[in-house]
Amino acid sequence: MDIKFNDEETRNKRSSVTRLIEFYNIDMILNNELINVLPFEVYRSIEPDDDEDDDEEDLYLYESDPEVFQYYIIKERDLFIASLLNEPVFYNSEIDLYLIGITHWGTSWDYVLTDIDLIYDENQELNFNFETIKEYWNR
Numbered sequence: 001m002d003i004k005f006n007d008e009e010t011r012n013k014r015s016s017v018t019r020l021i022e023f024y025n026i027d028m029i030l031n032n033e034l035i036n037v038l039p040f041e042v043y044r045s046i047e048p049d050d051d052e053d054d055d056e057e058d059l060y061l062y063e064s065d066p067e068v069f070q071y072y073i074i075k076e077r078d079l080f081i082a083s084l085l086n087e088p089v090f091y092n093s094e095i096d097l098y099l100i101g102i103t104h105w106g107t108s109w110d111y112v113l114t115d116i117d118l119i120y121d122e123n124q125e126l127n128f129n130f131e132t133i134k135e136y137w138n139r
Helices: 007-011 017-023 080-085 132-138
Strands: 014-016 028-029 039-050 057-061 068-073 089-092 097-102 113-120 126-128
Touching: 007 014, 014 017, 017 080, 017 113, 028 080, 039 097, 080 097, 080 113, 126 132
Parallel strands: none
Antiparallel strands: 014 113, 028 068, 039 057, 039 089, 068 097, 089 097, 113 126
16 A cells, blocks of 8 residues: 655654544544434543453543544444544444544644654655554553
């Protein structure tokens, strides 16, 4: 996959939200209405479970409601992106539906930088530093 990083990403050597979503092929559907009509539990992060016997992830409840500006429906298999972006996840167990809450407003996702570093690979092309992603999961 040929990834084109913008000037902001190249200058700061950090991935934007857009690039992570494109790279991992995350499907997100904007839906700001469901949160108002269905009950959801809100979680502050999703971490890989330490139990190697299952593929489950651990959810940690928020102590207070975060300020969220947009909600996106997201598939369970893509929940890891919420942790990489440090965004809250909302879950309704009755219909088994997840929403990711976006806590920033007004800036294009192309220019919202994440904590994921970019490095030059053996071909001198800028790419994700996958060690940073591994370290993030091991926090």
